[in-house]
Amino acid sequence: MYATKSTVYSSRVSRSPEQGPIWTRPEPAGRKPRLRREQIAATALAIADAEGFAAVSMRRVAAELGSGTMSLYRYISAKGDLVALLDDALMGEMLVPDGELPADWRAALAMIARRTRDVYLRHPWAISSMQGEASAADSASAGPNGLRHFEQSLAALAGAPFDTRGKLDLLTIVDDYVFGHVLRSAELHSRTRAQPDPAAAAAAMRFIEDQLRTGHFPQIQALADDPDGRSVIDETQLEQRFELGLQALIDGAFRAWAYPETAQPRNPG
Secondary structure: OOHHHHHOOHHHOOOOOOOOOHHHOOOOOOOOOOOOHHHHHHHHHHHHHHHOHHHOOHHHHHHHOOOOHHHHOOOOOOHHHHHHHHHHHHHHHHOOOOOOOOOOHHHHHHHHHHHHHHHHHHOOOHHHHHOOOOOOOOOOOOOHHHHHHHHHHHHHOOOOOOOHHHHHHHHHHHHHHHHHHHHHHHHHHHHHHOOOOHHHHHHHHHHHHHHHHOOOOHHHHHHHHOHHHHHHHOHHHHHHHHHHHHHHHHHHHHHHHHOHHHHOOOOOO
């Protein structure tokens, strides 16, 4: 939502200062360019979805497009451009279609948060993998879809009873919440589908049971004895937990910032 999201990945990719962001450079001239940036981005996205971000390279993208690697350099100058195109493609998927953004600011903010979550769940490699791209050499410029996404996020809060700083803070806080949820979801998904070594798993369980028998962990023991305790590792509860936390966050911000006198704890004395 906030500008930090639209540049969080591409800002970590080194780029020649003489070139500038890909968005400042025109596409190749000609009546019918063989490749379009959208086509290159879609191809790179498909590779990352199928095989992970590590499989995305100039050579691989060129091969999938039926083009030579050197020919691809006519359209993009380095892998940093690929990352920028990927980032902007993801931002495009987050956009709420025209006419569908609710008038109520809380409902609009929640809708954008859900779409953002859905995008990153469809592309679970994005948050963790693209952040690791090289060191930041300069501040990347948001792409066209990144700007549209930020504009839409600001429009969602146009009617919110906060000042500019409050609106930007809320966008960032909601982004942080969404990112954290996606990372937790990916971790749980990976853990539940892993095939651990049976002997190692049994040894780990024995260790935990031995520790619980010491009596030093009464809260964990109570949780282990409670049938509802397993809900924390239940993937079917993820969406419900996301909605619960999102509404609590938005409603809490509204009470704390719009009516700060009611949100402050009272001194009983």
